[in-house]
Amino acid sequence: MAQPIRHDWTRAEVAALFALPFNELLHRAHSVHREHHDPNAVQVSTLLSIKTGGCPEDCAYCPQAARYDTGVEAQKLMSVDAVVARAQAAKDAGASRFCMGAAWRSPKDRDVLKVAEIVRAVKGLGLETCATLGMLNGEQAATLKQAGLDYYNHNLDTAPEFYGEIIHTRQYQDRLDTLEHVREAGLKTCCGGIVGMGETREQRAGLLQTLANLPEHPESVPINQLVQVEGTPLNGVQALDPFEFVRSIAVARILMPASMVRLSAGRQQMDDAVQALCFFAGANSIFYGEKLLTTGNPDVEHDRALFKRLDLHSLEVVEEANTVHADIMEADSAGCGHGCGCSAAA
Ligand code: SAM
Ligand code: DTB
Ligand code: SF4
Numbered sequence: 001m002a003q004p005i006r007h008d009w010t011r012a013e014v015a016a017l018f019a020l021p022f023n024e025l026l027h028r029a030h031s032v033h034r035e036h037h038d039p040n041a042v043q044v045s046t047l048l049s050i051k052t053g054g055c056p057e058d059c060a061y062c063p064q065a066a067r068y069d070t071g072v073e074a075q076k077l078m079s080v081d082a083v084v085a086r087a088q089a090a091k092d093a094g095a096s097r098f099c100m101g102a103a104w105r106s107p108k109d110r111d112v113l114k115v116a117e118i119v120r121a122v123k124g125l126g127l128e129t130c131a132t133l134g135m136l137n138g139e140q141a142a143t144l145k146q147a148g149l150d151y152y153n154h155n156l157d158t159a160p161e162f163y164g165e166i167i168h169t170r171q172y173q174d175r176l177d178t179l180e181h182v183r184e185a186g187l188k189t190c191c192g193g194i195v196g197m198g199e200t201r202e203q204r205a206g207l208l209q210t211l212a213n214l215p216e217h218p219e220s221v222p223i224n225q226l227v228q229v230e231g232t233p234l235n236g237v238q239a240l241d242p243f244e245f246v247r248s249i250a251v252a253r254i255l256m257p258a259s260m261v262r263l264s265a266g267r268q269q270m271d272d273a274v275q276a277l278c279f280f281a282g283a284n285s286i287f288y289g290e291k292l293l294t295t296g297n298p299d300v301e302h303d304r305a306l307f308k309r310l311d312l313h314s315l316e317v318v319e320e321a322n323t324v325h326a327d328i329m330e331a332d333s334a335g336c337g338h339g340c341g342c343s344a345a346a
Pocket of ligand 2: 292
């Protein structure tokens, strides 16, 4: 019988999951995964930085903070036409969701109106839309919802007790408030964090516990591995053991069984075998395309080959008026030939 969706995880329970023998943890996570999801399907999103750099915040991991010398050049908000051209290309390459990121602390109302126009146009292509623009108030969230925005990404980033070592220019509570405005506007939530910032295992458990105990589980949970960027305070921090990253994915899957868990930043630095373990442990979403916001992501060709090697297929999004056929493997409708009913390529 499927496990109930819980919002009352204790820190000790989450820490105990992390402490399980690796094979035991992966078995449990994969079992939960199969109860709620097709184990061979991966949702594919493409990310675009629509307003890059020059950010006033001090997030210690971020190459877009103006105060760090990272070589990222500040750019203005892109035009509607320029974003639409990139969204069309992402759709043609097989993405089903288009995520737009802006290096703002919080957008001004006039910025939100411009992004709403962009969202309307991207939505018109038949793509799911996601935006991450910083802190929002209730009215701004409602404006974006009306424009057709499907998801809003706003991460907790880390455990409440480690947060103050990473960001000083806004509080944990500010993030929780934005998430509340997003939920109240009826937007779906994309919310996760970063591991590998020098936090302890207890603090990784704290991040996942906080996410799982939100009033509703985020529909998407991006788990980022820190991408170390020269010039940021976290450059040079001790790298995380890859198996500890896999454990973090597995625990996220167990705590939030019905959510999409996104194997997010850090894939370019990750071995294919570690990615395969992440998919087994419950990751079922990725960013696809050569760039994240300012840093690299695996080549499209590499990802197509990886999907083929692992018999993975991309998840289709069926909308009212449009069917987005989003299989990056261009699978034959006859299926994979294994007689298992999936649509993976042979
Ligand atoms: N400025 C907005 C904000 O902070 O909410 C939106 C963009 S911000 C770049 C989105 C998320 O990207 C951050 O919350 C963080 O989790 C992630 N991120 C930024 N830099 C990263 C890095 N070097 N490695 C991994 N994740 C990173
Ligand atoms: C998320 O959790 N990860 C993405 C997306 N949401 C916006 C961003 C990753 C950024 C990695 C660093 C960069 O490319 O600038
Ligand atoms: Fe700014 Fe967002 Fe980067 Fe923080 S994570 S510095 S808020 S762009």
